[in-house]
Amino acid sequence: MVLHEIFGVFVYPGMALLFGLAFLYEWIDRKFFARVQNRIGPLYTGPSGILQPVADFLKLLSKEDIVPESCEKPIFSVIPIVYATLPLIALFVIPITGSALISFEGDIIFLMFISALITLSVFLAGWSSAGSFSRIGSIRSALQMLSYEIPFGLALIGPAISAHSLSLTKIAQWQAANSSWFLWLQPIGFAVVLISLLAELELVPFDIPEAETEIVAGWLTEYGGRRLALFRLGKDLELVMASTLVASLYLGGAQPLFFIPPVLILIIKSVVVLLLISFVRALFARFRIDQMTSGMWTYLLPLMIVQILLVQLGIGG
Amino acid sequence: MSYGTTIKVPFGPQHPALKEPEYFLFEVDGDIVVKVTPRIGYVHRGVEKAFEQETYLHNLYLAERICGICSHAHSTCYTQTVEGLVPLEIPPRAVYIRLIMAELERLHSHSLWVGIAAHEAGFDTLFMYLWRDREMIMDLMEEISGNRVTHAINTIGGVRRDITGEQATKIKKFMDKFEGNVKEYMKVLETEQTFLKRTKDVGILKPRDAIALCAVGPTLRASGIKSDVRADDPYLAYGEIPFNVITHDGCDIYARTIVRCEEMIESANIIKYALDHMPEGKIKVPPPRTIAPNESVGRVEAPRGELIHYARSNGTNKPERYKVRAPTLGNLASVCQTLIGAHVADIPLILAGIDPCFSCMDRVIITKKGE
Numbered sequence: 001m002v003l004h005e006i007f008g009v010f011v012y013p014g015m016a017l018l019f020g021l022a023f024l025y026e027w028i029d030r031k032f033f034a035r036v037q038n039r040i041g042p043l044y045t046g047p048s049g050i051l052q053p054v055a056d057f058l059k060l061l062s063k064e065d066i067v068p069e070s071c072e073k074p075i076f077s078v079i080p081i082v083y084a085t086l087p088l089i090a091l092f093v094i095p096i097t098g099s100a101l102i103s104f105e106g107d108i109i110f111l112m113f114i115s116a117l118i119t120l121s122v123f124l125a126g127w128s129s130a131g132s133f134s135r136i137g138s139i140r141s142a143l144q145m146l147s148y149e150i151p152f153g154l155a156l157i158g159p160a161i162s163a164h165s166l167s168l169t170k171i172a173q174w175q176a177a178n179s180s181w182f183l184w185l186q187p188i189g190f191a192v193v194l195i196s197l198l199a200e201l202e203l204v205p206f207d208i209p210e211a212e213t214e215i216v217a218g219w220l221t222e223y224g225g226r227r228l229a230l231f232r233l234g235k236d237l238e239l240v241m242a243s244t245l246v247a248s249l250y251l252g253g254a255q256p257l258f259f260i261p262p263v264l265i266l267i268i269k270s271v272v273v274l275l276l277i278s279f280v281r282a283l284f285a286r287f288r289i290d291q292m293t294s295g296m297w298t299y300l301l302p303l304m305i306v307q308i309l310l311v312q313l314g315i316g317g
Numbered sequence: 318m319s320y321g322t323t324i325k326v327p328f329g330p331q332h333p334a335l336k337e338p339e340y341f342l343f344e345v346d347g348d349i350v351v352k353v354t355p356r357i358g359y360v361h362r363g364v365e366k367a368f369e370q371e372t373y374l375h376n377l378y379l380a381e382r383i384c385g386i387c388s389h390a391h392s393t394c395y396t397q398t399v400e401g402l403v404p405l406e407i408p409p410r411a412v413y414i415r416l417i418m419a420e421l422e423r424l425h426s427h428s429l430w431v432g433i434a435a436h437e438a439g440f441d442t443l444f445m446y447l448w449r450d451r452e453m454i455m456d457l458m459e460e461i462s463g464n465r466v467t468h469a470i471n472t473i474g475g476v477r478r479d480i481t482g483e484q485a486t487k488i489k490k491f492m493d494k495f496e497g498n499v500k501e502y503m504k505v506l507e508t509e510q511t512f513l514k515r516t517k518d519v520g521i522l523k524p525r526d527a528i529a530l531c532a533v534g535p536t537l538r539a540s541g542i543k544s545d546v547r548a549d550d551p552y553l554a555y556g557e558i559p560f561n562v563i564t565h566d567g568c569d570i571y572a573r574t575i576v577r578c579e580e581m582i583e584s585a586n587i588i589k590y591a592l593d594h595m596p597e598g599k600i601k602v603p604p605p606r607t608i609a610p611n612e613s614v615g616r617v618e619a620p621r622g623e624l625i626h627y628a629r630s631n632g633t634n635k636p637e638r639y640k641v642r643a644p645t646l647g648n649l650a651s652v653c654q655t656l657i658g659a660h661v662a663d664i665p666l667i668l669a670g671i672d673p674c675f676s677c678m679d680r681v682i683i684t685k686k687g688e
Contacts, residue, residue: 037445132326136661204439205511213334213437213665285511286439288662290348 022236060229126219137218141209147296152196172253334665368639390619401613411475426620475601534622
């Protein structure tokens with residue numbers, strides 16, 4: 001029994017699978033993004049460059065470790081590990097194989113807590129490195145969180161109200177049992193969750209905290225070597241977290257279909273979400289932080305309140 | 318909102334938004350810029366002194382290397398100035414070949430700039446598409462001149478290479494395709510909301526300020542002022558070719574983008590017309606080795622605006638004095654004015670809006686005692 005649990009945490013459906021997915025998703029994202037932009041994308045490492053994310057990770061690990069003189073050294077060293085761990089923990093509650101590793105009533109709230117912690121760690125990462133670009137980046141990321149967090153939370157609550165459960169696994173099962181996806185029942189919620197996740201993942205049009213042409217790399221500027229590698233891994237895991245979360249909340253999750261294993265179904269669904277995210281990020285320019293905050297509060301939040309009202313009135317759930 | 322006190326934010330000499338080293342000190346109140354102090358001279362290369370020490374023929378190569386993007390504009394202006402010193406009439410076919418190269422260069426420079434503007438606004442997809450097209454223009458230029466960047470097609474008294482009929486058809490065919498592409502990109506730029514939000518009413522340069530601060534080129538034309546050396550003081554064969562001077566009344570970054578896009582379409586038409594009406598004949602005449610004492614000024618509409626070269630000869634084979642005034646110097650004062658009142662996040666976009674080329678511009682270096 002203990003062996004089984006250890007296997008679950010470390011291999012399947014735990015860390016080994018998730019790291020594999022993280023690198024795979026980064027490759028899919030990069031390749032698709034490049035094709036949309038009429039470029040080729042990763043090409044040389046492995047077939048069609050599929051191993052490029054792994055190679056980048058290993059290369060970064062082997063680079064010189066530079067710590068700025070004036071940074072807060074303890075935070076500066078701990079944050080990369082925290083940042084890589086948080087999405088991993090969040091992924092444990094997402095029912096990737098049909099049932100999650102850890103599942104309890106209220107794990108949606110736990111997920112929201114983790115997503116807030118991720119932004120907090122971003123803020124600390126930028127603040128502790130004491131560079132002017134990092135500071136601006138971290139302030140921008142905190143401002144950004146203030147604007148997308150509430151619509152995001154409400155978008156998670158919508159399906160929970162309909163399924164009468166605060167557990168992700170049960171919400172996914174509810175969709176399978178009623179054979180209807182929340183994508184069709186609550187389309188506004190789906191749009192809002194996608195937009196908020198773009199902001200959470202700091203992708204165009206919300207890549208404001210790391211706007212390359214304005215503030216170099218934002219909160220990431222001072223990091224290099226293995227710390228940067230951990231941040232990159234954390235980002236990939238976040239991408240997996242976002243796409244599997246949307247897939248299991250709004251796209252029906254890991255439904256069994258004929259002889260295909262549920263885990264494959266979920267991966268296919270989340271890849272569709274991933275492609276949607278990369279497509280959106282190829283289509284837009286970057287907003288300014290004030291435009292982003294006011295846009296989120298004036299459009300996204302009222303829209304989401306309307307969606308919740310509709311759910312309460314019995315429409316869409 | 319005002320915080321009463323201002324913070325000084327340094328910008329450069331190394332910054333991802335600046336492709337060349339230059340320094341600006343911003344005084345910022347909250348998120349709004351209240352004062353800008355530029356400091357130029359980081360890429361002073363002593364070009365003008367170098368001109369005085371080499372022969373006229375050697376200087377051709379030096380002139381070509383003043384700028385990495387509008388190299389042909391500089392060498393055209395140089396040859397024009399030196400030919401004015403002699404004075405020397407160049408064959409009409411050479412005039413047309415110079416003109417076609419100049420317009421091709423304008424196309425590549427403008428597509429580079431519109432790409433950069435999109436990149437500064439975070440719109441990388443358009444950047445990639447424009448730079449893909451730019452690459453094909455560079456290939457065309459390589460086919461004509463043998464070089465991608467420093468074309469070295471000009472020589473004193475004409476041009477070094479002729480354009481064959483085969484090349485002409487190829488260029489015309491590509492111009493049709495390129496025009497279609499630019500129109501499509503313009504449609505994207507005019508309708509894409511995120512891009513409009515970042516560029517409309519950002520970096521306003523009023524027509525009065527533009528004239529008072531000596532803005533030149535697309536920056537001036539985007540403020541609604543019809544000024545183009547090609548039309549005002551036609552050089553090469555611009556007097557014989559019908560074309561419009563593009564202006565826009567927006568006065569903002571968006572207007573500067575649209576002006577450059579429309580100029581690209583106009584340039585493509587100029588190239589097509591010039592290829593159809595190119596006279597036959599020689600492409601160069603032999604220049605004299607020494608030039609009698611004289612003075613001459615050359616004006617060229619470089620992609621970034623008016624470019625002025627001045628030369629004084631003294632009877633030897635070397636110029637006595639040579640002066641280069643690059644368009645960025647003219648635009649620098651206006652951009653500092655434009656930046657006042659801007660958001661910090663808009664600084665890169667506004668700075669890039671004049672299409673700065675600092676290393677062409679730097680002619681001085683300011684040193685303080687003890688530094």
